[in-house]
Amino acid sequence: MGRPARIFPADLINAASKIAARLGPARATIAAIAKEAGAPIGSMYHRYPSRGALLAEVWITAAERFGSQFSAILATARDTDALIEAALLTPHFAREDPAAGVVLFAHRRDDFLDEAPAESRARAAKLVSALQKELAGAAKRHLAGDPRGRERLAVALIGIPYGAVRVFLPQAVPPPEIDAVIAAAARAALAH
Amino acid sequence: MGRPARIFPADLINAASKIAARLGPARATIAAIAKEAGAPIGSMYHRYPSRGALLAEVWITAAERFGSQFSAILATARDTDALIEAALLTPHFAREDPAAGVVLFAHRRDDFLDEAPAESRARAAKLVSALQKELAGAAKRHLAGDPRGRERLAVALIGIPYGAVRVFLPQAVPPPEIDAVIAAAARAALAH
């Protein structure tokens, strides 16, 4: 029933991710994304109500992928060594999915969400708060003594790896050698 | 000779810094900056040829302040302990000059420079490459054995502190407790 689609939502998200990674969300215009996707402008609005909604979807898609891997690692972590794996997810992710990595680690979240409809914003906020909760839980388990455990864990497992890959992104993918540096730094940050 | 100025360049830079820190460079419109400075739109263009030129000046001003302190520390560093002071400059700077700190550490450099005239861009590039050179020199002195010394130093003294304060900025100023975490992490990153 109806004309078959040539352009699917996933195509637009992929195209928008690439453009946003390359030029930044501010320069990811509807025209540029449409061109990258090989779609006419009209089809963009057939899929997404606004540019803001599409950009939000780009961030959310990337964040969901990262978040699910991160929480899987965190949930099964038995000791500090296992936590370090969570810190290493950031460079790993940046290598495995460069466009999503650049979206998440070389641009600002708000630049993807500022123009988003309320519904998308709520979905994004849920992702962030889920991650916060998991960090709090892990802090309770692994850093029981520290009243600021969640902050410390956030710095060690998110902030430090983020800052380290940020030195290289978006021009280059983070080189493999920094993984050891990230691991050592995260470990030190955890060891009070 | 001529009507005395009510609005000075520094006023516009300060106003633009505040707005850019609060809303991000993309939302720092000429109208918003003019309002913050109590200046009419016309006066903006009397001082700066374009919005891009003004935003570039905001970043350059902040980067010059940070850079001069950073290179002073780096130049006189005798041992690893002294290098750690360079890593701590990031949280210190974010506390002492919150607007400049947010400009440098909570936003993207390119979002301040993408629309800048060539002359401003060149000035900004010079600041960046000066810092690169200083890092390379310090790497030679302090990490003589490491072929990737400059990268490691960049990660330890810039990337890690940046990522750590980024966990808090721009909502809050980085709390004093993270300084010890940053110091430990930077030290670990240096001690291969």
Place this chain on the structure above:
DNA sequence: CTTATTCTAGAATATTAATTCTAATTAGTA
């Protein structure tokens, strides 16, 4: 084979914000 439906297609319009322009002030100077 006609019709309803879904989608492509891109031109036309609307919106937002940067920039330019014209006029009005103010202070020194001849």
Place this chain on the structure above:
DNA sequence: TACTAATTAGAATTAATATTCTAGAATAAG
């Protein structure tokens, strides 16, 4: 006191892009 230069002041214009609108195609159902 006129005159000139520097600046304020903000309205008018322009430019860039997001969004809407109107048509045209393609498919399945009846």
